Amino acid sequence: MIEFSHVSKVYRGVRALDDVSFTVEAGSVTGFLGPNGAGKSTALRILTGLSRATSGSATVLGRPYAELDCPGSQVGTLLDAGAQHPGRTGREILILGAMTLGLPRSRVDEVLDLVGLTGREAKRTFGGYSLGMRQRLGIGHALLGRPRALVLDEPANGLDPQGIRWMRGLLRDLAGSGCAVLLSSHLLHEVEQVADHIVMIGRGRVLARGTVDELSRGRSLEQTFLELTANADRSAA
Numbered sequence: 001m002i003e004f005s006h007v008s009k010v011y012r013g014v015r016a017l018d019d020v021s022f023t024v025e026a027g028s029v030t031g032f033l034g035p036n037g038a039g040k041s042t043a044l045r046i047l048t049g050l051s052r053a054t055s056g057s058a059t060v061l062g063r064p065y066a067e068l069d070c071p072g073s074q075v076g077t078l079l080d081a082g083a084q085h086p087g088r089t090g091r092e093i094l095i096l097g098a099m100t101l102g103l104p105r106s107r108v109d110e111v112l113d114l115v116g117l118t119g120r121e122a123k124r125t126f127g128g129y130s131l132g133m134r135q136r137l138g139i140g141h142a143l144l145g146r147p148r149a150l151v152l153d154e155p156a157n158g159l160d161p162q163g164i165r166w167m168r169g170l171l172r173d174l175a176g177s178g179c180a181v182l183l184s185s186h187l188l189h190e191v192e193q194v195a196d197h198i199v200m201i202g203r204g205r206v207l208a209r210g211t212v213d214e215l216s217r218g219r220s221l222e223q224t225f226l227e228l229t230a231n232a233d234r235s236a237a
Ligand SMILES: Nc1ncnc2c1ncn2[C@@H]1O[C@H](COP(=O)(O)OP(=O)(O)OP(=O)(O)O)[C@@H](O)[C@H]1O
Pocket: 011, 012, 014, 015, 016, 034, 035, 036, 037, 038, 039, 040, 041, 042, 043
């Protein structure tokens, strides 16, 4: 469903990704974990056609993102919740997204309901939105076209505890209906609760992948994460 195959990316001498391979199956949530600068955003940008791999390939639904027909209705993406015009209202942003995808306006109301934004909040301009509201709107925007794959970069960032619980339920429901969900996060505890599979990267390389149980091996996921990333730092030094 989502596949990275031997993806490497070099930015002017900086190796941001080094031979990254993993898959995300339909009907599952994969948490993509790594410390700052590990290469998570670079990988997600390559997957969604915003950046080009130096070598290797990344595909969604069997094809590179740029080659998908109407990608917005097949793959939902949220890479930067702040990337909207500050003068547009939340509703206008969703209406524009719905129009681009050829969807009726009724879908906008469904999505607002799904992400828990009230009619009053939807009438406010994006510039006045809190980070949590931006995340909710961004997730709603990603879901407009009822995509079969969802790619989210730090979606829980800025959400309050109720928001985090809401998102967990939403992602589980989406996976339950067959969607392939890939999300990056720093929130280990949160990822532990929502993900079926984990991929840990450090310094651009996959350090470990497997189920939460396989990776934590009776300890906390945090301990495994800290140990693996420290080892990666030591071997790079
Ligand atoms: N456009 C760019 N030009 C040069 N180097 C870049 C560029 N984008 C990312 N990098 C470098 O690539 C590496 C990976 O960065 P990336 O943003 O993918 O990491 P990340 O895991 O998403 O980090 P964070 O959790 O801090 O967002 C870093 O060393 C970063 O400095």
